[in-house]
Amino acid sequence: MYLLEVKGLSKYFGGIKAVEEVTFKVKEGIIMSIIGPNGAGKTTIFNCLTGLSNPTKGDLYFSGTKLTGLPPHRIVRLGISRTFQNIRLFREMSVIENVMVAQHHKTRSGLIGSIIRWKRFRDEEKVVREKSIEYLGLVGLSDYPDAISGNLPYGAQRRLEIARALATEPSLILLDEPTAGMNPQETSEIMSLIRNFKKLGKTILLIEHDMKVVMGISDWIVVLDHGVKIAEGLPADIRKDSMVIGAYLGREH
DSSP: OEEEEEEEEEEEETTEEEEEEEEEEEETTOEEEEEOSTTSSHHHHHHHHTTSSOOSEEEEEETTEEOTTOOHHHHHHHTEEEOOSSOOOOTTSBHHHHHHGGGGGGOOOHHHHHHHTOHHHHHHHHHHHHHHHHHHHHTTOTTOTTSBGGGSOHHHHHHHHHHHHHTTOOSEEEEESTTTTOOHHHHHHHHHHHHHHHHTTOEEEEEOOOHHHHHHHOSEEEEEETTEEEEEEOHHHHHTOHHHIIIIIOTTO
8 A cells, every 4th residue: 555645746946847657656554765965855845845845747645545735734644754864953942842732633722721721721731741751762862851852962852843743743754854964873863763654654754965864774775866766665775776876976886
């Protein structure tokens, strides 16, 4: 079963074609990577999938529902969450508050209830906090719930952003360069996290430049070059594809 379908996606910025007629499908329960040189259109695709940018042409479907034109909050409620290449935490808030805020769309108390702090609000807040501790545990941060997010080491901030994405209870998680700037040990830990998410039944769509990561965890790979899909397939096939080698992997690989 295909969880996500991208059909003829194009995105133009004036005369610049960031993405041109890109089509691919994502099976439920897999880890799929989108790779390509800088400027290939990878993050543009993520932005279109999450409602931050509207496609110029083409359609997007998630579990049979058309995503094209939907605002980000509607897309989150359908079951898609993401992280960003540049970390976007609420830096002055605590670790647990960053995760709790991601669950607001699941609560029903509303603004007035949060101000007056009715019993219903207090009960919901307790449940949200307990769930947030669980998500922090999944990424190895359960010992730091009250730490200020901006004071965390870089690798821990990356993991916190992933925990916040998990807290929306998505079926599909989009990870944009999750190992960027990490040392080998931190990268290995993130790879283990992603594999664990797959075991939990999540589908992962990954943008990543580190080829050891891509080849080590991907079930399927899509390759872009200058906004155009030039290849897709199993890691073993992508590794030896001449167009991919020429456009992206280079002589080293």
